[in-house]
Amino acid sequence: MGRDAATVILVLGLALGTAVLYGLARQGEEPSALAQAGHAAGLQGRAEGATTPSGQPPAVQLYVVKPGDTLYGIASRFGTTVAVLQRLNDLDDPDRIGAGQVLRVPAGAGEAAGVVPTLGAVARPSPGRYGPVSDWERHLLASLIWHEARGEPFEGQIAVGAVVLNRVDDPRFPDSILGVVTQPGQFPFSLEQLQRTRPDAWAYAAADRALAGEDPTGGALYFYNPAKTTTPEFWATRPVVARIGQHVFTR
Known part of the structure; x- marks a missing residue:
């Protein structure tokens, strides 16, 4: 077979695969794995899911799955691919x-319904020494939140x-997350435990909100659960600044 003939066959094959995928999508059917692979290749430049041009992970938002949702349907709604969603989650x-x-x-894509707080790289506003947060630090913070406050x-x-x-901003504590x-x-x-932890999406969202400057406690440096503490005498000496859920926050 000559090179020109092979090229024509390749182009026709790609066009046919796209047409089949489009027809299935219009009928609300799930495309085959082969069709999804072709579709993924076509969308690769739109949402690869690994890194952005700057080398940073892509900004993401949270979506609450609705009854009847499929991963392919969600991918189509948000202009991405099943493979990308699998990697992200x-x-x-x-x-x-x-x-x-x-x-x-x-x-930055898809319908608003079902979308909850945005995730992404953020810099913590700080009076000086604490600047942008690395993905690794963000993961450590989300991991601690998951261990201490899930539920x-x-x-x-x-x-x-x-x-x-x-604590990072207080000179009595270490100056890093x-x-x-x-x-x-x-x-x-x-550190090994925190690095191996897989926080849920809410823990990451909470970390991002804290990193963006939110502080529901108004400056607390400690927290504890009165039902679980083994040192109630110590906590009795700390001024309480907030009570949220099962935790008491103190200075």
């Missing part, structure tokens, strides 16, 4: 999503993140 099986599940989807109200999760950042979350005698988690 660590999904091994694209068919295993359920109503009420929170997924990361590319930011708490979203405001309470933000509050736990704010306590960490208030890493230093605060691994300070001996403060939180019962090793």
